[in-house]
Amino acid sequence: MNFFERQRQVRRLSTRLVLLFVLAVVGIVVVVNLAAVFAFNATSGNPPQLAGFVALVTVATVVAIGLAALVRTLTLRGGGGKVARELGGVPVPADTTDPELRRLRNVVEEMALASGVPVPEVYLLPEETAINAFAAGWSPSDAAVAVTRGALQRLNRDELQGVIAHEFAHxxxxxxxxxxxxxxLLFGILFLTVIGRGMARVGLLGGGRQRSNNNSGGGINPLMLVGLALLVAGYVGVLAGRLIQASVSRQREYLADASAVQYTRQTRGIAGALKKIGGLTDGSELKSPKRDEVGHMLFGEAARASWFATHPPLADRIRALEPSFDPAELQRLSQQWAAAPPSGRQEDVALGLAPPAPGQPAPPVSGRPALPEHDARVRVAPTEVLGRVAAPTETAYTHAAAILDRIPDPLLDRARNRDAAVPLLLGLLLSAEPEIRQHQYAALADRHGRDLADAALREADDLAGLHPTLRLPLAELTFPALRARPGPELESLMAAVFTLIHADGAIDVSEYCLSRLLLAELQEALRPDSRWRTDRRSLTDARSAAAFLLATLAQVGHADRAAAEQAFQAGIATLLPGTTLPYAPPENGVLALETAWPVLDGLRPGDKERLVAATVAVISHDGMMTVPEIELLRTICGLLHCPLPPMAGHGIG
Incomplete structure (x- = not known):
């Protein structure tokens, strides 16, 4: 199952989620109506009055559930960091020097670079001693990864890597x-319990006062009866919510486990983490009162196993990774660790995974691929690229670690620094052509101040010799530091990036696409999109936009018009078999793509798969791709939300 098939599966799960939610609401409405009809003796009226009463109660119930779900969804628009903070998470600074937190950030950064997605925010749940983690957000650009203190202390680096790889799969x-x-949606379903509890309390107090004022007594207060009914309906919602969570999340956990193994090419890490959950007293159980609300997105069960567990049985998950696993081993590990709980850092030392002591040189790392030569040419087929989208391999992961090793430390320090990250990012986006760079500098100085323009220019000079495969990863590493800046400053940064793109219209396609990708990621991080449905457009709707993209790529990749037209037609044949479109590159070059990206990004998964294949067909028309062309392809895939791992050695990923 490749990335695009998984996207289609998520769409089907979204449809199932809506259907289950509707069924749960119908069940709740039935319970509330029965109670309301009985409490207010509505059956004594004529049928039209009964029908009107039932309709009124139904509308009120549905509106209450819908509004509660909507309000809760809107409160989560802050992205993954909002969810992490609600559970007591504290951000892990990008430039932290704490050894355990630095290890965590290094693993997250390596996994992000290997996956081809922006580096997410990283949070620690300091009060949670169990082993657990989760990833949350509306998109990779506003994602957050959170781990518990127990995971940080008990897991060695391989195990922590396995857990983080599982979350990156999500x-x-x-x-x-x-x-x-x-x-x-779950909050909307459970909201009726809050209303019911309040109505029952008011009804009980009102009934008590009525009886004290009327010695003849009285019947049950209708308000209290409706409140009790809402409580019952709320618990029906709890039951439905657990069923929905289990239905949506169980198979996704198996898939994420398998993806984590694919990322790291070893099972001992994630299997070891699962064994520690089963063998330690705390297991994966969280203390947070919000644990049930996020149970479906955690690495392990948030509470003790139940009939409506959100995750497959622990032994089954381990056995899927290690077929020879004997569940009795968990009992043995539990006895072993009861006296001496495991220490992740001590295990790192024993396994040779610990970093060198302060002041000591790092040992040479074997098995990490060298960066390709600037003029290297790689034979790449469209099917190979499609298989690599959102599917990093062990080679991609080790290459990501090599990328971090090869970026000079001063650049890494500035990328992780809240203040230095802005001029560094702008310096990365300045054109290598002196004339275009001067136009960009003048526009930046005019609109955003000479100090910022000078700082960006200094950074651009320092970055002049940076290998092309390091530029996009370095830009992505700035994101955690940039997200820490206030909203108005991010708005100003987006305006500055936009200024660089439109400085004189002569920016080349690689520089343009990198600028546009980072601008899109900044926009998504600042204004996460919580729309229920996306990816609705067909290729018929997007034909003009797709033709613009393919024609632009053909034009910039071939000096000869005849060769460019052949490359363009090869892309059209892949995108729309049997169709012939005229080769008409846009007059204003890459800026014609400004209106194309929203249309192309909205394609359905199957159509987007064909577009990526067509893009590869154009760029590699001669069957070969250069390093800059592969980086351009990675950037375009990022704009289409089809993350492509970095090039490693002699191929992709």
Whole structure:
């Protein structure tokens, strides 16, 4: 199952979620109506009056549930960080020097680079001693990954890597958006218990006063009866919510486990983490009162196993990774760790995974691929690229670690620094052509101040010799530091990026696409999109936009018009078999794509798959791709939300 098939599966799960939610609401409405009819003796009226009463109660119930779900969803528009903070999470600074937190951030950064997605915010749940983690957000650009203190202390680096890889699988597979919507819907279902509890309390107090003022007594206060009915309906909602959580999340956990193994190419990490959950007293159980609300998005069960468990049985998950696993091993590990709980850092030392002591040189790392030469040419087929989208392999992961090793430390420090990240990012986006750079500098100085323009220019000079495969990863590493800046400053940064794109219209396609990708990611991080449905357009709707993209790529990749037209037609044949479109590159070059990206990004998964294949067909018309062309392809895939791992050695990913 490739990325695009997983996207289609998520869409089907979204449809199932809506249907289950509707069924739950119908059940709740029936319970509330029965109670209301009985409490207010509505059956004594004529049929039209009864029908009107039932309609009124139904509308009131549905509106209450809908408004509660909507309000809760809107409160989660802050993205994954909002969810993490609600559970008591504290941000892990990008430039932290704490050894345990630095290890966590390094693992997250490596996994992000290997996956081809922006580096997410990282949170620690300091009060949680169990082993657990989750990823949350509306999109990779506003994602957050949170781990518990127990996970940080008990897991060695391989195990922590396995857990983070599992969470990144949820990020790239599109599970996060589904999970965060489920939080909103569940809140709407459970909201009736809050109303019911309040109405029952008011009804009970009112009934007591009525009896004290009327010695003849009285019947049950209708308000209290309706309140009790709402409580019952709310618990029906609780039951339905658990069923929905289990239905949506169980198979996704198996898939995320398998993806984590694919990312790291070893089972001992994630299997070891699961064994520690089963063998330690705290397991994966959280203390937070909100644990049930987020249970479906956690690495392990938030509470003790129940009939409506959100995750598959622990032994089954381990056995899927290690077929020879004997569940009796968990009992043995439990006895072993009862006296001496495991320490992740001590295990790192024993396994040779610990970093060198302060002041000591790092040992040479073997097995990490070298960066390709600037003029290297790679034979790449469209099918190979499609198989790599959102599917990083061990080679991609080790290459991501090599990328971090090869970025100079001063650049890494500035990328992780809240204040230095802005001029560094703008310096990355300045054109290598002196004339275009001067236009960009003048526009930046005019609209955003000479100090910022000078700082960006200095950074651009320092970045002049940076290998092309390091530019996009370095830009992505700035994101955690940028997200820490206030909203108005991010708005100003987006305006500055936009200024660079439109400085004189002569920016080349690679620089334009990198600028546009980072601008889109900044926009998504600042204004997460919580719309229920996306990816609705067909290729028929997007034909003009797709032709613009393919024609632009053909034009910039071939000096000869005849060769460019051949490349364009090869892309059209892949995108729309049997169709012939005229080769007409836009007069204003890459800026013609400004209106195309929203249309192309909205394509259905199957159509987007064909577009990516067509893009590869144009760029690699001669069967070969250069390093800049592969980086351009990665950037375009990022704009289409089809994350492509970095190039490694002699191929992709």
């Amino acid at each position: 990020v790239v597979n599109g599970d996060m958006r589904l999970n965060i919507r489920l939080m909103g």
